[in-house]
Amino acid sequence: MFEEMIYVLKGRGATTVWPEGGKKQTFEWQERSFFSIPLNAWHQHFNGQGGETVRFIGYTNAPMAFNLYHSYDFVFNNSYQFTDRYRGEEDYFSGKGVAVPEKRVWDASFIADIEKLQFHDWTRKGPGATNVELEFCHNMISAHITRSPVGAYKKAHRHGQGADILVLEGKGYSLMWLEGTKMERYDWGTGYMFSPPHMWFHQHFNTAKEPLKMLAFKPFGQKYRVGDYEKLFVSTAAGGHLIEFEEEDPKVRQMFEEEIKKDGIPLNMPPVKYRR
Numbered sequence: 001m002f003e004e005m006i007y008v009l010k011g012r013g014a015t016t017v018w019p020e021g022g023k024k025q026t027f028e029w030q031e032r033s034f035f036s037i038p039l040n041a042w043h044q045h046f047n048g049q050g051g052e053t054v055r056f057i058g059y060t061n062a063p064m065a066f067n068l069y070h071s072y073d074f075v076f077n078n079s080y081q082f083t084d085r086y087r088g089e090e091d092y093f094s095g096k097g098v099a100v101p102e103k104r105v106w107d108a109s110f111i112a113d114i115e116k117l118q119f120h121d122w123t124r125k126g127p128g129a130t131n132v133e134l135e136f137c138h139n140m141i142s143a144h145i146t147r148s149p150v151g152a153y154k155k156a157h158r159h160g161q162g163a164d165i166l167v168l169e170g171k172g173y174s175l176m177w178l179e180g181t182k183m184e185r186y187d188w189g190t191g192y193m194f195s196p197p198h199m200w201f202h203q204h205f206n207t208a209k210e211p212l213k214m215l216a217f218k219p220f221g222q223k224y225r226v227g228d229y230e231k232l233f234v235s236t237a238a239g240g241h242l243i244e245f246e247e248e249d250p251k252v253r254q255m256f257e258e259e260i261k262k263d264g265i266p267l268n269m270p271p272v273k274y275r276r
């Protein structure tokens, strides 16, 4: 009785899924596959290699389900079928999906390889940024992948807890802080995972000579909204949760410029006139 998204880090294998009393269906996955188990559907994972370990990340909203019902029996021994989400359709895991470009969304159940996804303009967040929002299986939880160019960074923003970020490819650091407190810096590289705390501002910086790729798992999406999703893209000056470059502490850009200068990377940011 909780949603789950699975991202495959290593190896290959297959998953069998079926609705209670229904026909089983199996699909195969490998490194960089991304899929979801429809809510409360039966499922079983198989490692497809003889001597190799499979490694994947399962992102769930299980903590919320347990907090809400505080019943192991209800959460795990529950036969209710969400037929509005999944009825064992033959092509459910075929890789088909629906694109909603104006929301930068790819809505699917199974993605064979995230490298083949179509990315959209996401310069609202920063110069040269592109992104794709991933909605799976009519879930509340969702994900996104963002690419940031060399020598540039995106604006800081904040939201509730539960977003987990995986650095798919890259090197850099994040600044995170609660309004009115000191900014903390966290350095990372490929394969690092971290989670910005509840309502802490967070801002990620690519210091590598290659574009940065980040995958974020989120307890909220655009399809079935909870909380103040719209405020994510409204500037703090207008009561939202996004810090425009003009509103940011000048030290932020200064630190980034100093960092990339060490490797001879030029700053690729528009000039800014600070309001503070």
Ligand SMILES: [Fe+2]
Binding pocket: 157, 158, 159, 163, 196, 202
């Ligand atoms: Fe965020």
